[in-house]
Amino acid sequence: GAVVSQHPSRVICKSGTSVKIECRSLDFQATTMFWYRQFPKKSLMLMATSNEGSKATYEQGVEKDKFLINHASLTLSTLTVTSAHPEDSSFYICSAYPGLAGSQQFFGPGTRLTVL
């Protein structure tokens, strides 16, 4: 089956620092990758959609200058949380879409970010 990895699985950082999260599709090429976040006891919310080689599309209310997304290849997307603050503490999950008709998004295992 299609596998998506995320690294790191857990990160703790100080307020004001930047954190990079990687999302990789291990056995398929992803034309589109998505980033979601989940606050405690809340559901997942789509943050942004990224296509390889082009700028990401951000959902309303998500600051593009704070959450930098780079989709440099068909197997790798990165999310950088810049100048992180405690309110950015959340569970960040990526998904990858192979671009095949009838296919689905495949989700990574998630990254738990804690900002002190």
Added chain:
Amino acid sequence: KQEVTQIPAALSVPEGENLVLNCSFTDSAIYNLQWFRQDPGKGLTSLLLIQSSQREQTSGRLNASLDKSSGRSTLYIAASQPGDSATYLCAVTEGGADGLTFGKGTHLIIQP
């Protein structure tokens, strides 16, 4: 804007019971609907995917139905087991390359 609602928000039943989880969505123009399972502090496990042209999908003790015109889906779990305890999420998308809209989930506890 698509909205997904799941009822009930929480459910606790004895082991062995059959149960139904409900999901409704406001815009019937969906591409597909998925049911996921999420264990505490973990990522998502995809359970069933129903394409917009399909009416139901089955996997083991799980059966999901889709009534696109009325904006409803149900997840039926047969002969529930303590290992089924988790949060179950319903999500829809309006295109293969579009993001998913998730419900808030049903927190399920199966009592041994």
